[in-house]
Amino acid sequence: MNPGSPTEGPLLRIEQLHKSFGDHEVLKGVSLSVAKGEVIAIVGASGSGKSTLLRCVNVLEIPTSGRMYFGGREIDYHRLTQSRAGARELAELRASVGMVFQSYNLWPHRTVLENVTEAPIHVKGVPRADAIAEAESLLESIGLSDKRNEYPARLSGGQQQRVAIVRALAMKPEIMLFDEVTSALDPELVGEVLDLMTVLASQDMTMLVVTHEMGFARHVSHRVIFVHEGEFAEEAPARDFFTSPNHPATRQFLGRILRDDQVERHDVH
Amino acid sequence: MDGIFEYLMSFAAYVPGYAGAFVIAIEVAAVTIVISWMCGLVGVLAKLSRYRVLRYPAEFYIWFIRGTPQLVQVFLVYFGLPQVGLNLDPFVAGALALGVGSGAYVAEIFRSGLLAIPKGQPESAHALGMNNALTFRRVIFPQMIRIVVPALTNEAINTLKNTSLLSTITIMELTLYTQAVIAATFRPFEFYVIVSVLYLLITTVLTQFAKWYERRYALYL
Numbered sequence: 450m451n452p453g454s455p456t457e458g459p460l461l462r463i464e465q466l467h468k469s470f471g472d473h474e475v476l477k478g479v480s481l482s483v484a485k486g487e488v489i490a491i492v493g494a495s496g497s498g499k500s501t502l503l504r505c506v507n508v509l510e511i512p513t514s515g516r517m518y519f520g521g522r523e524i525d526y527h528r529l530t531q532s533r534a535g536a537r538e539l540a541e542l543r544a545s546v547g548m549v550f551q552s553y554n555l556w557p558h559r560t561v562l563e564n565v566t567e568a569p570i571h572v573k574g575v576p577r578a579d580a581i582a583e584a585e586s587l588l589e590s591i592g593l594s595d596k597r598n599e600y601p602a603r604l605s606g607g608q609q610q611r612v613a614i615v616r617a618l619a620m621k622p623e624i625m626l627f628d629e630v631t632s633a634l635d636p637e638l639v640g641e642v643l644d645l646m647t648v649l650a651s652q653d654m655t656m657l658v659v660t661h662e663m664g665f666a667r668h669v670s671h672r673v674i675f676v677h678e679g680e681f682a683e684e685a686p687a688r689d690f691f692t693s694p695n696h697p698a699t700r701q702f703l704g705r706i707l708r709d710d711q712v713e714r715h716d717v718h
Numbered sequence: 719m720d721g722i723f724e725y726l727m728s729f730a731a732y733v734p735g736y737a738g739a740f741v742i743a744i745e746v747a748a749v750t751i752v753i754s755w756m757c758g759l760v761g762v763l764a765k766l767s768r769y770r771v772l773r774y775p776a777e778f779y780i781w782f783i784r785g786t787p788q789l790v791q792v793f794l795v796y797f798g799l800p801q802v803g804l805n806l807d808p809f810v811a812g813a814l815a816l817g818v819g820s821g822a823y824v825a826e827i828f829r830s831g832l833l834a835i836p837k838g839q840p841e842s843a844h845a846l847g848m849n850n851a852l853t854f855r856r857v858i859f860p861q862m863i864r865i866v867v868p869a870l871t872n873e874a875i876n877t878l879k880n881t882s883l884l885s886t887i888t889i890m891e892l893t894l895y896t897q898a899v900i901a902a903t904f905r906p907f908e909f910y911v912i913v914s915v916l917y918l919l920i921t922t923v924l925t926q927f928a929k930w931y932e933r934r935y936a937l938y939l
């Protein structure tokens with residue numbers, strides 16, 4: 450493996466990734482290459498393995514087999530999780546891979562500002578004053594400066610999720626993973642979160658977005674992957690995915706989800 | 719009128735004695751509580767550990783303490799240990815026995831607090847690069863404490879009441895002092911009422927604290 454120039458070639462490359470929980474094989478050898486600045490929407494039925502895929506990328510799950518390269522370097526799962534030197538590398542990898550969850554997972558005992566500064570200060574060793582300045586400018590950019598000293602419980606779901614996104618961005622990640630980040634939100638709050646993600650995409654953030662928001666998949670992502678029973682049943686540029694799906698399961702999935710008129714309702718302009 | 723005044727004045731002689739006994743009860747309770755928190759924290763971490771060498775002793779500890787009377791535990795430490803060459807001062811023996819005893823309950827309180835924290839809390843910390851130690855210290859532990867303060871206060875109240883058991887090992891706390899006064903005055907009713915009021919004073923303050931705390935932190939948890 451040539452560690453020379455990590456900017457050439459894909460930012461993230463996954464080869465033949467398998468993941469089983471006991472006898473249950475959840476990912477059945479998936480491969481994926483993600484270029485810098487690319488936005489990939491990952492869609493599929495519940496239980497098809499989408500979250501597991503994202504969680505393997507930042508080592509919240511350890512794949513059963515397969516290889517993964519990030520920035521040109523192979524991720525050695527065994528080393529990262531078993532050795533002391535690996536622990537530091539794991540922290541570095543996770544700092545470079547931001548993740549946002551369906552249930553926001555903000556820390557309720559810390560203020561909005563503290564949620565955002567916590568990891569930069571304690572993981573990256575950023576001086577407190579710098580971390581606060583950075584957090585304030587991030588909160589400013591999402592219009593939540595006035596909430597900096599509030600506790601998360603005082604914020605709406607949409608506001609909490611936007612803070613969670615900003616909390617991940619404060620680590621200056623190279624890629625962002627979104628796992629159904631709008632699924633827990635009241636419908637009227639979905640737009641503000643999708644808008645923020647759209648802004649990130651337009652700023653060339655590399656993004657893997659597990660979503661049921663077909664408007665976002667169609668208009669913001671570059672590529673759509675349809676996961677079916679642990680395999681990539683279909684993978685196509687966004688414009689083709691919706692107009693000419695090949696796999697019968699894709700057509701069925703699209704038929705079901707588009708019948709709910711989701712494309713129109715949450716269209717991103 | 720004179721009679722009532724004289725009656726009340728007859729208690730005045732015992733005020734300094736009660737003050738001293740009150741302080742001793744508080745002191746031994748305070749030391750006991752600190753020991754119980756340390757035992758509880760070590761106990762719960764051992765019990766939830768993935769290593770059997772830690773888990774089994776922790777389970778034995780909790781099983782033993784919960785299955786035996788606290789008075790027997792106090793006797794075991796104070797009268798039993800000298801036989802194997804460990805002579806402890808009554809205060810030390812008492813605080814140790816009560817503290818280790820209460821620690822098993824504190825461990826269970828901590829455990830229920832930990833189980834109440836959603837899985838997403840440590841997960842988002844890990845996703846940001848925080849290791850297990852940092853995650854425990856900055857994310858898990860502070861939330862656990864907030865959840866368990868009411869139960870912990872309750873256990874502190876139990877500890878305070880249990881200091882009366884130490885009257886049996888010559889510690890001049892509230893109960894033993896009261897017994898001494900009664901032996902001299904033959905007025906058990908009045909002095910057991912007085913000592914009850916003194917216990918109630920402390921336990922009520924603790925109960926009110928727990929209520930205030932719950933109200934305050936219910937706001938954002």
Ligand SMILES: Nc1ncnc2c1ncn2[C@@H]1O[C@H](COP(=O)(O)OP(=O)(O)O)[C@@H](O)[C@H]1O
Nearest residue numbers: 470473475493494495496497498499500501502
């Ligand atoms: N930690 C786990 N232990 C056992 N089974 C799991 C675990 N995580 C996920 N699974 C199973 O793996 C399958 C895929 O889950 P997931 O990746 O969450 O799917 P999706 O995100 O597409 O809904 C499901 O059947 C789920 O029950």
Ligand SMILES: [Mg+2]
Nearest residue numbers: 499500628629
């Ligand atoms: Mg999922």
